Amino acid sequence: AAASASRKDDHVRLAAAQRREPATRNDFDDVELVHHALDGIDASEVDLRTRVAHWTWRSPLYLNGMTGGTPKTTAVNRELAVAARETGMPMGSGSIGIALDDPDAAAGFRVIREENPAGLVFANIGVGRSADEARRAVDLLEADALQVHLNAVQETIMPEGSRAFSGWAASLEAIVAASEVPVIVKEVGFGLSRRTLERLRDMGVRLADVSGSGGTDFARIENARRSASDYAFLIGHGSSAVRSLLDAPEDGPTPLGSGGVRTPLDAVRALALGARAVGVAGAFLAPAVSGGAAEVVAVVRTWTSQLRDLHALFGAPTPEALLTKDVLVHGGVREFCELRGIDARALARRSEDQ
Ligand code: FNR
Numbered sequence: 156a157a158a159s160a161s162r163k164d165d166h167v168r169l170a171a172a173q174r175r176e177p178a179t180r181n182d183f184d185d186v187e188l189v190h191h192a193l194d195g196i197d198a199s200e201v202d203l204r205t206r207v208a209h210w211t212w213r214s215p216l217y218l219n220g221m222t223g224g225t226p227k228t229t230a231v232n233r234e235l236a237v238a239a240r241e242t243g244m245p246m247g248s249g250s251i252g253i254a255l256d257d258p259d260a261a262a263g264f265r266v267i268r269e270e271n272p273a274g275l276v277f278a279n280i281g282v283g284r285s286a287d288e289a290r291r292a293v294d295l296l297e298a299d300a301l302q303v304h305l306n307a308v309q310e311t312i313m314p315e316g317s318r319a320f321s322g323w324a325a326s327l328e329a330i331v332a333a334s335e336v337p338v339i340v341k342e343v344g345f346g347l348s349r350r351t352l353e354r355l356r357d358m359g360v361r362l363a364d365v366s367g368s369g370g371t372d373f374a375r376i377e378n379a380r381r382s383a384s385d386y387a388f389l390i391g392h393g394s395s396a397v398r399s400l401l402d403a404p405e406d407g408p409t410p411l412g413s414g415g416v417r418t419p420l421d422a423v424r425a426l427a428l429g430a431r432a433v434g435v436a437g438a439f440l441a442p443a444v445s446g447g448a449a450e451v452v453a454v455v456r457t458w459t460s461q462l463r464d465l466h467a468l469f470g471a472p473t474p475e476a477l478l479t480k481d482v483l484v485h486g487g488v489r490e491f492c493e494l495r496g497i498d499a500r501a502l503a504r505r506s507e508d509q
Contacts, residue, residue, distance in 0.1 A: 224253045224254055277299065301337070375390050
């Protein structure tokens with residue numbers, strides 16, 4: 156438990172440090188909404204409300220699952236929870252696994268609900284747990300949904316990580332079948348492929364957060380924590396949110412987009428590529444660590460206001476309307492589309508079908 160606790164502190168420290176570096180290029184830079192100079196509408200006409208499962212969210216932004224369970228991360232969770240309450244933003248917790256058998260750690264997660272009694276809260280658990288453990292995680296937070304994370308790359312790099320993945324599908328199926336709240340299956344920064352999304356669909360999963368590469372990089376974080384032999388060669392492995400969203404099957408789970416979202420423009424790009432809502436972890440963690448809830452609230456308000464302005468600029472009265480806007484994909488993303496048989500040319504001219 157002690158090793159697990161110090162890991163949680165390391166994750167927050169190293170992820171926040173990654174954010175203080177200059178924003179790095181990622182696949183969102185290869186996604187360009189074509190500028191049509193006469194297409195703009197009034198910002199006052201924009202309605203950012205978004206339907207996800209049976210909810211209507213006031214904006215498509217949500218705070219993705221990160222942390223909890225140690226004194227330091229409990230303090231971070233308190234700041235994030237207050238910010239979620241003040242902005243009405245849905246919020247995920249960090250993995251509750253460590254709290255299932257440790258009442259002291261449990262308090263570090265419960266703070267998310269205590270500070271935000273009426274908010275939309277997601278519990279979080281790693282795949283491989285039993286349906287009963289998943290239910291206990293939901294109960295701990297009186298959660299409205301359950302995030303189940305798939306993190307095989309991270310486990311491989313962590314010295315204390317698992318290397319036994321063959322039971323994951325059965326675990327997931329059992330959790331999904333038994334859960335009384337919607338299940339959101341997510342990656343932790345390595346993306347979900349078409350094949351994975353099809354398998355999730357067949358298991359009855361309705362919501363999947365692709366959580367791709369290009370933002371918080373657990374390969375880098377775990378390598379920074381290791382002392383001896385490392386897995387530096389896995390840094391950058393995986394698929395970005397952009398690629399995952401392009402690859403997503405039409406009849407798959409409702410896609411949520413996260414991983415590498417640095418700005419409101421990245422959020423617009425994710426929405427235009429099919430994300431129903433957009434998750435942000437690292438970019439909202441940094442202000443929580445440096446300035447607490449007030450700073451997170453200020454950042455979220457700026458993002459929301461800019462998100463509205465960008466909808467007006469692109470002539471999209473709703474997030475859904477972004478799905479009819481012309482999008483150019485460049486560079487490695489274009490190559491990905493060619494190799495995966497995705498029609499990037501149709502994407503570039505889709506406003507003509509309107
Ligand atoms: C995470 N993430 C994460 N995900 C999860 O499902 N369970 C978890 O316990 C954690 N823990 C965690 C800790 C910290 C400090 C960070 C920054 C992130 C992953 C997170 O939800 C998200 O998938 C990735 O961080 C990618 O998004 P960003 O950071 O690029 O916006």
